[in-house]
Amino acid sequence: MAPARKEKPIHSLFAGATAGAIEAFITYPTEFVKTRSQFGGKKEGPITIIRDTLRTKGVAGLYSGCMALVVGNSLKAGVRFVTYDSLKHKLADKEGKVTPARSLIAGLGAGMMEAIFAVTPSETIKTKLIDDSKRPNPQYRGLIHGTASIVRREGISGIYRGLFPVMMRQGANSAVRFTTYATLKQFVQGTMRPGQQLPTAVTFGIGGIAGLVTVYTTMPLDVIKTRMQSLEARSQYRNSFHCAYRIFTEEGILRFWTGTTPRLARLVMSGGIVFTIYEAMIKAIGGREDEQ
Template structure:
């Protein structure tokens, strides 16, 4: 009888579940990881090492400064992570079905990760722009600060001051960065899960932690150069003559390469890796717990 009443729901829930679960797990992870992300952005903006940035923020702005832009971070997860994890799982399930239930080769997983990253970044780019601007605002001279109150105020001001299309400013590098990050993170995670669980026989906790650490490293290494360029493009301000320091992503990359060499793109890599890996771990852990909860209540 109970099963009969639940028949209409599973079809709908099966479709939306990967998206809902992905968004929820990403938002929960962001609440924990936001301070590290804030320090990472400040390092990329040239404010010193991780210890210097942390010390200066505590002394000059207080503990609350580490959570500046949290509303934008949550909005970003509600859009970007919902779209990328949901689409990755849907596309993976479809590919496994087409492969007669057999595990997918790494190359196919990487291609699905690239696609999911592009989808997620396209949806989440406005929230990502708001997040970067809110995090960078305190580093600007007082006269140049935008003083956004929250993510929605930031989006409103961007549209009002710069037009709707400005919401996708820096979308090119954002999409490329997301594609590289998701290729490294999602493909390596699924591959590592198969290795740790099926080949090495590790338990669930060890598998999740190990696979998350591996995927976090590859996500960081693949995406940081694009993340660096994206951050520079999104936070740039025009000079007195109305000229921007970079004409686009390629110009930013070439000037960065010329002035600082290839390792300049990896500024803040330890903090970036520390930020990505725990976020990946917590996202998957939260996702596993959500899925367990669903099973326990019969969803």
């Protein structure tokens, strides 16, 4: 029996960070539309947001806050894959296989780590920049100026606004995404000849399905996260639970799935792009070694 293959941590970090940065830039307009649609006030559809943004800000308007997400997504994906690969191999059996339940635990751990070290700061800054960009006279001139202004006015806690919902969302995101991906990958590999590599199209398809499942199961947490990181959050919500209560009682349960279409577009593409680039990078740099 062939020995199980293990990802080298430094290579997992590099491959994950590269995949995350590329994916964030390619899919950013869908993230912009999703975030804008989740703010309170008048409900706007994706087409309306795109049309109004292009008319008033041009194509560049769809990339407001982009660098915050690219940097954060790169770090996030690096942390995610290193943590997940490490936990996955600790929880694997002698043949290197991981049960769905253990993959869920590894994904949950990866999501918690990325939320603390990468996602919360970058998402808070990105959300505030997008919220600010819709004002007639935006106060932030870009990533660096915006970050400095937020920290100066609100302190470090200002960029960690919404940490709890982000940890819940990222934990759920990674748990669902990695479990779906790993389960489908093991199933498909079980139908192939020993040593045969998964075709790129199949990897992309499995990653896309993982993104689809992730969207619908974690959307309420994403809406709460966006509201908690908006410019008006401090004056409207005492905490994440108060935010969820107000959305439910004042706007209805369906509001928790606002922004599903653009997020679905992004995460389906994201799942395909990230896993495809990650697997290609790992293969190219010889990032897997035999278990000892």
